[in-house]
Amino acid sequence: MEKLSALAEAMVGSEIVKLGNAINERKRKGEQIFNFTIGDFDPSIFPIPKELENLIIKNYQQHYTNYPPAEGIIELREGVSQFLKDWQNLDYNTDEILIACGGRPLIYTLFKAVVDDGGKVLYAAPSWNNNHYTNLNYAEHCVIETTPENNFLPTAEDIAKHIQGADLVCLCTPQNPTGTTLNKQTLSDICDLIINENDRREPEDKKLYLMFDQIYNTLTYNSIKHYDPVSLNSKMRDYTIFIDGISKAFAATGVRVGWAFGPQYVIAKMKAFLSHIGAWAPMSEQKATAEYLFQKNSIKSFLKKFKSELEVRLHKIYNGIIVLKQKGFYVDAITPQAGIYLTVKFDLIKQNSILKTQEDVTNYLLDEAKLAVVPFYAFGASKTSAWYRLSVGTCKMEEIDPFLNQLETALQKLN
Numbered sequence: 001m002e003k004l005s006a007l008a009e010a011m012v013g014s015e016i017v018k019l020g021n022a023i024n025e026r027k028r029k030g031e032q033i034f035n036f037t038i039g040d041f042d043p044s045i046f047p048i049p050k051e052l053e054n055l056i057i058k059n060y061q062q063h064y065t066n067y068p069p070a071e072g073i074i075e076l077r078e079g080v081s082q083f084l085k086d087w088q089n090l091d092y093n094t095d096e097i098l099i100a101c102g103g104r105p106l107i108y109t110l111f112k113a114v115v116d117d118g119g120k121v122l123y124a125a126p127s128w129n130n131n132h133y134t135n136l137n138y139a140e141h142c143v144i145e146t147t148p149e150n151n152f153l154p155t156a157e158d159i160a161k162h163i164q165g166a167d168l169v170c171l172c173t174p175q176n177p178t179g180t181t182l183n184k185q186t187l188s189d190i191c192d193l194i195i196n197e198n199d200r201r202e203p204e205d206k207k208l209y210l211m212f213d214q215i216y217n218t219l220t221y222n223s224i225k226h227y228d229p230v231s232l233n234s235k236m237r238d239y240t241i242f243i244d245g246i247s248k249a250f251a252a253t254g255v256r257v258g259w260a261f262g263p264q265y266v267i268a269k270m271k272a273f274l275s276h277i278g279a280w281a282p283m284s285e286q287k288a289t290a291e292y293l294f295q296k297n298s299i300k301s302f303l304k305k306f307k308s309e310l311e312v313r314l315h316k317i318y319n320g321i322i323v324l325k326q327k328g329f330y331v332d333a334i335t336p337q338a339g340i341y342l343t344v345k346f347d348l349i350k351q352n353s354i355l356k357t358q359e360d361v362t363n364y365l366l367d368e369a370k371l372a373v374v375p376f377y378a379f380g381a382s383k384t385s386a387w388y389r390l391s392v393g394t395c396k397m398e399e400i401d402p403f404l405n406q407l408e409t410a411l412q413k414l415n
Helices: 006-010 015-028 051-063 076-090 104-114 130-136 156-160 186-202 234-238 264-277 283-292 297-324 358-368 398-415
Strands: 095-102 120-125 140-145 165-172 210-211 240-245 259-260 331-333 341-346 387-391
Touching: 006 130, 015 358, 051 283, 076 095, 076 210, 076 259, 076 283, 095 104, 095 264, 104 130, 104 210, 104 240, 104 259, 104 264, 120 130, 140 358, 156 186, 165 186, 186 234, 234 240, 240 264, 259 264, 259 297, 297 341, 297 398, 358 398
Parallel strands: 120 140, 120 165, 165 210, 210 240
Antiparallel strands: 095 259, 240 259, 331 341, 341 387
């Protein structure tokens, strides 16, 4: 084969795509698979808010099909500004907000804006795609291996060991893939670290920035509360760039409207990069989202129903896994906290010597239990990690008992 660029040659394929291809091939052949791999929503189960759908249709009918401004239309940036005030008590003006077609191009442009070639990026493992964005920026990976004792989230102590000389710290809470959240004290301690590191640097030195991905922040359960750096420490406003949008809050992954907000000088540079990429949210979707974000009562009503349906699925599966654990099988789970994910452990190598690797375990679950879940090693964790992401975004309630029964049968075979 012809040799391509060094970046292209160094690209690492997605384990999630690889697993997805295997699942699709089995389904094509007629197998019934309990597919919990997809970090997405089945619109037949979780449709977008009807008001938002009607607004999108209306705006297409009014022929809003031209190019939007590079930073996003002013009406949407005003809507995001009001949404942040209403739901998080955060005050950002329209010049501090940037719109794009989802979170991915915003993350990419943030990396480009603040990370140099060879610059150090701190992120946790497991976590979503930080390794790939670091690769795309020719940056140095500084990977923090997290533990179940800390809900697979980094601690301030973890970050303190590596913070010197770093360009960017990446945090996601509620986190993909774990569905867990950073508590107030831990996040506050991390903020103190970043402030102290920036105070230590000379005026001519680059500052250390925090990418704070809060795309799941509206989806917290029970007593779990979402915290953000700027509310905890006002000095973090100069160093925090938030990543957010409608994809998870409103089950609108395919509508493609995301936003970043943070220091105006960083947002301006991200806009410059974005203007060359052209990854803008479509005009009609921007118009519709702008109108919808002001409908506070409609949003409140939607989130109440949406969250309850996600939570009941997460807890039903969690309880089923714990019952299997109590029966002596080598499985476990972390109590659901937020998002659409359940963290599940399949430590089946301990249960049967035929299974030598976690890849063997993943394949056994797919072959015998018809269960498809994503191993944490697909998110940068160790290949020996026995933990998995289970997503309920496409889960039908009537599938849960059959899946748990089939899983128990498969586990019994290992005995």
